[in-house]
């Protein structure tokens with residue numbers, strides 16, 4: 196998969212801004228810039244990692260005043276000769292410069308093509324390349340921390356180590372089978388099972404942490420549930436800090452499902468506000484209630500809002516039954532009014548963390564933040580040695596590797612001949628290679644990078 200063409204793209208956002216950057220990468224990057232740059236010196240004769248002031252010209256037309264940055268391969272992001280033209284950030288001028296670059300020998304880059312080249316040229320493994328996109332999409336401090344740790348090679352290192360161990364054992368078995376006189380497999384099965392147990396445990400932890408990883412990266416899928424008028428919309432508004440949901444006194448006005456992503460101390464909650472659960476004949480409202488039930492099935496977290504100023508009724512009890520098995524927090528709302536239900540009373544029916552709040556007065560919200568952190572991340576999210584695999588593709592590969600290693604263990608325990616082990620060991624090795632990109636096909640590579648943004 197050697198790259199020969201020179202590619203170019205606008206690397207900055209397509210909106211008027213202070214600076215715009217056009218990036219060129221490939222074997223002819225210097226030829227292209229020499230044709231269009233006018234300054235004191237010829238760019239191709241300058242040393243790598245220097246910056247040059249001058250003008251971009253399209254024939255006789257002067258287009259813009261620029262700074263040109265030079266990075267010679269392999270010491271560049273893509274590993275190829277790379278030029279970055281920093282120009283003024285108007286949409287028209289940046290486009291015009293790209294057009295001139297294209298006219299003078301480069302072709303437009305596809306989305307993610309710069310990073311794809313970095314991967315193909317061995318500048319980074321696939322887990323690091325995918326982390327690039329996660330850094331760009333990071334929406335909170337933990338998501339950013341996690342992506343940066345992957346960008347620095349945390350996943351690559353961990354997976355690389357597991358693969359090395361698998362390869363060592365495969366090689367050992369194969370040499371022993373080839374040369375039974377000198378290498379003995381006596382008692383080897385037991386040793387292998389110990390090793391497999393250790394690897395299976397590591398993979399299992401990675402898979403378990405992956406769920407946390409998704410919640411860190413994308414947010415905790417949260418559903419707010421409660422009977423009409425309990426204060427769900429008011430709560431959402433208090434959390435969001437702006438009037439997003441419609442709040443009224445008429446029961447059943449929240450008919451549609453609203454979605455909102457909010458930040459609580461670095462955790463993102465993707466909140467779905469649902470129509471109040473209640474037995475209803477109104478068709479529109481019924482759809483809303485069914486949707487609420489559906490939404491709850493996939494939720495990571497249910498926030499149950501109880502109107503504490505009213506007695507519990509059959510609607511509340513229906514919700515209590517529905518959420519018994521879910522991760523949930525109960526909010527006893529309207530604490531500013533005279534209350535008819537206490538935490539103690541509710542605890543008899545539902546054993547979940549409970550907080551008294553007033554959505555209207557915005558009281559108790561901070562306590563909710565603390566409880567959520569405890570529930571999901573045992574109070575703290577640390578990055579000491581945890582790796583949060585957030586990528587679904589990577590998670591699937593972990594699952595496959597786990598199954599293959601489990602099969603090896605089964606074969607050993609069933610007393611199967613040793614050559615059975617190596618097939619499954621190699622399957623696990625291959626599956627893990629998918630994460631780092633060492634055993635991945637061209638189609639998949641193309642698909643992964645096509646999800647990137649232009650100019651990256």
Ligand code: GDP
Nearest residue numbers: 423424425426427428429442443529553554555
């Ligand atoms: P929803 O149907 O569950 O979404 O409930 P709403 O958020 O629309 O609230 C219903 C009514 O209860 C509105 O009149 C709100 O102003 C009121 N309400 C909501 N939260 C509180 C609260 O904490 N205290 C008081 N006193 N009223 C509240």
